[in-house]
Amino acid sequence: MQVYCSKQHANNGSNRFCTHCGEPLPLAVGQVVDNRYRIIRQLGQGGFGRTYVAEDRNQSHQICVLKEFAPQVQQQQDLQKAKELFEREANVLKKLQHPQIPRFHASLQVKIGSKDFFLLAQDYVDGDNYSQLLEQRQSQGKTFSEEEVITLLRQILPVLSYIHSLDVVHRDISPDNLILRRSDNLPVLIDFGGVKQLPASQGFWFTKLAVNNTLLGKKGYAPEEQLRQGKVFVNSDLYSLAVTALVLLTGKEPQKLYDSYQGLWYWGKEINVSAKLESVLKKMLAYKPSDRYETADKVLRDLPLATATKAPTAYVTKLKTMIVAPGGRRANTLVSKVRNKTQLITKTIPLPGWLRPFAVSLGGTALVVLTGAGTWAVVNAVITSVSSIKVPSISLPQIPQIPNPLSKPGSNKNTNNTQVLSRRQQLEIPEVFFTQMVDNLFYTKKPELQGRSLTSKSEDGGLRDEWYSIAGDLLDKIEQADLSTVTRRNLGNYSQKDYDIWRQEARSGQLGDYTINQLNKDTYQKFDRLFPGQERGKLNQKTYGQIWYAIAAEQVSKVKSGK
Structure with a gap:
């Protein structure tokens, strides 16, 4: 398994520091810190450290947010000063007892490898x-x-x-x-986080964890x-x-x-x-x-009075942030609970004329289940209705279907939530995309559950297992697609702009004799093998459409490299 630093240098999964630039690498999923906090997954990374969801094994497996402060200092006196200020600020945080501030749990200093790390544990915010x-x-x-x-x-x-x-x-x-x-x-x-309270006069509060010194x-x-x-x-x-x-x-x-x-x-x-x-x-x-x-x-x-005091409404249901994290707009969510039912306004994704539009038709809202040693925190997330866009059907030459190798019976292994989260993280598939994709498959398979919230009760155990079974199957298919790490990381971010670039490259000869029509054919051949029965021209832009783009991106990359 490979892990990457913020500069995208590849490292062996057993390394704690980047062999290229020396940056601390993320703590591994399953790693126990200070004989107490078991890392469930990384949530985000900012200018001063990383943030993880962790299980506090000393507090009835309570789930908390663990924030890492990794100062990049060379002098021992600077490290000692950083420790003093960190501890002082931890004491300040202990005093913050307000219902709109995450509760402080603990601060700790641990030695991992040859370097010291400072960590804070706090409540997570849903x-x-x-x-x-x-x-x-x-x-x-x-x-x-x-x-x-x-x-x-x-x-x-x-x-x-x-x-x-x-x-x-x-x-x-x-x-x-x-x-x-x-x-x-x-x-x-x-x-x-403690580092957020450091005075600007201290030179060591610059860090190399951010792209630029911050x-x-x-x-x-x-x-x-x-x-x-x-x-x-x-x-x-x-x-x-x-x-x-x-x-x-x-x-x-x-x-x-x-x-x-x-x-x-x-x-x-x-x-x-x-x-x-x-x-x-x-x-x-x-x-x-x-x-x-x-x-x-x-x-x-x-301040003037507000004529209306409605809370903000989520117009698009997707996986959200619920962390106490050092920056990072794209930080991932572990637990998401949607109280108000919303209707998704759909729109098409621009594609070449014969392929457009990818209509958005999300079958359900993001459903995320967080467990730690038998502790379930289940999301209530439902969309009652989904509006769809009617588009004219377009007759296209059909590419012969290839038998789906994934349709063969697989093992009967019980893929639990921890395994699914770990696999998705190892493949570096964005969580927002992945959850929406699984929801789409789940609610399409069980349309009668639209408007029905899953709970942590025993009677919903079968449904939870089925959701994770679908998630495991999706991971299998993405692995079958044989996508590179870079391509998988970009799932959820592809758009018409990418396709336009490929088309221009083909026209200008940058892809040799490889044409855009050949790209379309090769992409659909692989896509249809993985997801047979999906109607062309009406792929969901947030789910299936992203996989189509990813396969195309991988194909273009191979053509350029001459493979």
Whole structure:
């Protein structure tokens, strides 16, 4: 088994550090840390470390989030200072007792190989971060309404008031670090890892885990005094929160909303809000800290009332983030629970005329089951109805069907959830894509379950087993497709742009004598062998269509390499 560092250097699975650049490699699934925390899977990676879902074997197999801080320092005095600051901040985190902040469990220092690692254990949060919620809105041509943003501000400002009263400044507020918790539709402030509290004056808080060396705070969200001078005040958090509000309102990153040369926000151009809200946000965004609101409570007093207080609705059902993670907009979800039933608005994926459209017809919402030594946390995730797009059928020359080798009886092994999660992770198949694909197959096979939620009760055990059996079969088919690691990693991200590139390369002779028609034929020959009976031209863009693209991408790669 190979594992990869953030720079995509391949390493033997037994290595702890990259043999090319020395970067710490992810902890292995199943590895037990400090004789207590069993790693279930990696959730994400950010500028200061990685985040894992782990089972606390000392607490009745409780599931928690384990955050790794791996400082890249050379001098022993720097490591000692990092340890002191980490422990000091862990003590601060212990004091944070607020219902909208993940509960702190423990801090620990462990030696893995020849290096020291610092870890924090905290509650996991079941919900979607606001970056994901915004992406869902944008996929439907929408953003957050002013009323929703005002509601968010009113719900999160008291949390800032609380932490500021304890002389704690978050320093990294952004849509990534706010999660809409499913249980009560309240925003939760996450990412209180110890390194996030390190002072900017300490040189060792740079890290090589990120693609670029990263200072504390995201560019565009953090105010100038924080990024340039390393100084922070309580109203530095207010600045970041205001930027977050603008991003949710406009759907654009901060750099698109701000003229860095003149130091002006594009009010009335890119940013259009009511005069009252604009006045409040402008004061929160003042360049000089002394010109901003002094406290979160003063912002609350000036903030207009929201005419509607509906919680954000997920327009597209997919696997979401529920982690306390160091950055990473694409961090994966372990537990996802959907309370409100939603209807998926479908659309076609652009493809060549004879192949389009891939109609979206998700058969169900993301269903994820998290276990640890017999502990089930089962997702209630259902879509009651799916709207579909009627497209004209297109007559095409049929490629002779090849018998499906996967239709032969296989072993009767009981593929449990841990095995499925481990296999998917080893194959490096994106979890969002994989879960949607399994849901599609599951609900297509059992349409009578539309509107029926699975539970952790014994009577649903058979259905859970069947879902995982389908997941195991899908993994078998993806393995049969003989895709490279790079191709598998990109499942869920393919689009018409990829096909257009291949077509242009074929036309320009970059693929030799290989034509786009031959690519289509070869791709369908392999695809039909794996998934017989799928109607051409109507492949689901989120599931089957992605596999079609992946097979095509693999074929193009082989042609280019001369294999």
